[in-house]
Amino acid sequence: xxxxxxxxxxxxxxxxxxxxxxxxxxxxxxxxxxxxxxxxxxxxxxxxxxxxxxxxxxxxxxxxxxxxxxxxxxxxxxxxxxxxxxxxxxxxxxxxxxxxxxxxxxxxxxxxxxxxxxxxxxxxxxxxxxxxxxxxxxxxxxxxxxxxxxxxxxxxxxxxxxxxxxxxxxxxxxxxxxxxxxxxxxxxxxxxxxxxxxxxxxxxxxxxxxxxxxxxxxxxxxxxxxxxxxxxxxxxxxxxxxxxxxxxxxxxxxxxxxxxxxxxxxxxxxxxxxxxxxxxxxxxxxxxxxxxxxxxxxxxxxxxxxxxxxxxxxxxxxxxxxxxxxxxxxxxxxxxxxxxxxxxxxxxxxxxxxxxxxxxxxxxxxxxxxxxxxxxxxxxxxxxxxxxxxxxxxxxxxxxxxxxxxxxxxxxxxxxxxxxxxxxxx
Ligand SMILES: Cc1cc2nc3c(=O)[nH]c(=O)nc-3n(C[C@H](O)[C@H](O)[C@H](O)COP(=O)(O)OP(=O)(O)OC[C@H]3O[C@@H](n4cnc5c(N)ncnc54)[C@H](O)[C@@H]3O)c2cc1C
Numbered sequence: 081x082x083x084x085x086x087x088x089x090x091x092x093x094x095x096x097x098x099x100x101x102x103x104x105x106x107x108x109x110x111x112x113x114x115x116x117x118x119x120x121x122x123x124x125x126x127x128x129x130x131x132x133x134x135x136x137x138x139x140x141x142x143x144x145x146x147x148x149x150x151x152x153x154x155x156x157x158x159x160x161x162x163x164x165x166x167x168x169x170x171x172x173x174x175x176x177x178x179x180x181x182x183x184x185x186x187x188x189x190x191x192x193x194x195x196x197x198x199x200x201x202x203x204x205x206x207x208x209x210x211x212x213x214x215x216x217x218x219x220x221x222x223x224x225x226x227x228x229x230x231x232x233x234x235x236x237x238x239x240x241x242x243x244x245x246x247x248x249x250x251x252x253x254x255x256x257x258x259x260x261x262x263x264x265x266x267x268x269x270x271x272x273x274x275x276x277x278x279x280x281x282x283x284x285x286x287x288x289x290x291x292x293x294x295x296x297x298x299x300x301x302x303x304x305x306x307x308x309x310x311x312x313x314x315x316x317x318x319x320x321x322x323x324x325x326x327x328x329x330x331x332x333x334x335x336x337x338x339x340x341x342x343x344x345x346x347x348x349x350x351x352x353x354x355x356x357x358x359x360x361x362x363x364x365x366x367x368x369x370x371x372x373x374x375x376x377x378x379x380x381x382x383x384x385x386x387x388x389x390x391x392x393x394x395x396x397x398x399x400x401x402x403x404x405x406x407x408x409x410x411x412x413x414x415x416x417x418x419x420x421x422x423x424x425x426x427x428x429x430x431x432x433x434x435x436x437x438x439x440x441x442x443x444x445x446x447x448x449x450x451x452x453x454x455x456x457x458x459x460x461x462x463x464x465x466x467x468x469x470x471x472x473x474x475x476x477x478x479x480x481x482x483x484x485x486x487x488x489x490x491x492x493x494x495x496x497x498x499x500x501x502x503x504x505x506x
Contacts (some may be wrong), residue, residue, distance in 0.1 A: 104254035131162070134162040178192050189305045205239035205243055216246060286310070288306050311344065316380065334346075368502060384412065385414070397501055414443070419480070455482075456487060461491070
């Protein structure tokens with residue numbers, strides 16, 4: 081249901097743009113004439129609509145998270161809409177060129193800078209977007225650098241706004257369409273301004289101090305205590321965290337403690353340039369947390385039987401869910417699968433064993449793939465005594481989640497009974 085609201089919203093925005101565009105054509109006197117020019121204008125307006133929505137989806141406004149089924153899904157939509165917007169906007173000048181040919185001189189001004197400023201804004205917008213996409217698709221950059229290439233998208237939006245507002249078109253001529261497009265651009269601009277300039281200061285932020293750090297192989301456990309206001313969260317949620325002394329980067333991490341504990345526990349696997357620096361983190365260091373976000377834990381609402389499948393560091397949200405489960409009075413079956421490549425990597429094996437022994441109905445399965453092979457639906461069905469009427473929650477490497485989700489769908493598990501948390505926002 082939640083995913084539907086977001087999807088309905090996207091289609092509604094596109095429909096309003098389409099209706100206003102056709103209305104503008106009908107009210108213009110010339111009626112609807114199907115030509116390259118018509119298609120080009122339509123593509124540009126639909127592209128601008130998707131581009132605006134894609135900015136809104138990266139804003140981190142919490143109130144829209146639930147409409148899309150969680151922040152990770154919002155980012156997926158953000159990428160999808162951004163990509164589609166680019167394809168549509170790219171066709172805008174291409175179709176104008178087809179309309180202009182064989183007049184090469186006119187066609188050229190849709191591709192390169194000329195003395196016509198309104199056209200130049202459009203060209204600059206498209207090239208800024210293209211640059212960002214090249215960095216995303218063709219160059220493999222560390223996440224922090226790749227994120228910086230997103231600044232090109234802010235520029236693309238600025239140039240697109242100048243193009244739309246200065247060019248003579250249906251938008252300048254037909255007031256309802258103009259108002260709608262200005263509304264979309266304002267929406268996108270406020271999303272960019274909030275995310276880029278205001279979020280750090282006015283987002284939902286909490287000050288904590290590092291109380292204790294512990295390292296087990298390439299995994300750090302960090303306990304944090306609040307200096308003032310305590311962050312409230314539901315089990316399975318995550319925060320964006322910035323640790324003092326480790327630069328200004330903000331990274332997402334699941335909360336691995338119970339929601340009623342006095343401290344917050346974050347568990348981090350060393351992966352890239354940021355997490356490598358965790359060695360320098362000392363007790364007493366200040367940390368800022370923004371959140372809480374995510375709807376992964378919604379899968380555990382109600383009294384349904386559950387199957388939890390964690391791959392490697394994907395165990396973190398389940399630790400919080402498990403602590404919470406031992407403290408509630410629900411009576412149900414939960415099968416917990418902790419998949420690791422070998423038993424030595426099962427850093428939280430003892431903790432899960434201890435917690436799952438605290439309440440009847442909790443069954444723990446350690447699944448080292450070097451001994452048991454990859455977990456598949458056949459094995460799941462056998463070990464859990466069937467899959468029907470159970471909700472299945474997954475968090476782990478992308479390949480594992482994709483493979484298991486498609487196997488579960490083939491085995492007849494409905495999509496609405498599968499919940500997953502994706503640790504990859506890129
Ligand atoms: C909702 C969510 C919950 C997560 N929970 C945990 C957790 O509990 N424990 C844990 O170890 N890891 C968790 N991660 C992953 C963690 O954020 C990355 O491993 C970490 O940011 C890696 O940073 P890096 O610079 O060391 O590595 P890089 O090599 O730079 O990044 C590796 C990958 O991490 C992701 N990433 C990096 N930086 C960011 C960022 N600022 N914002 C969003 N994604 C980023 C990207 O997918 C990137 O491809 C979570 C991610 C998400 C999205």
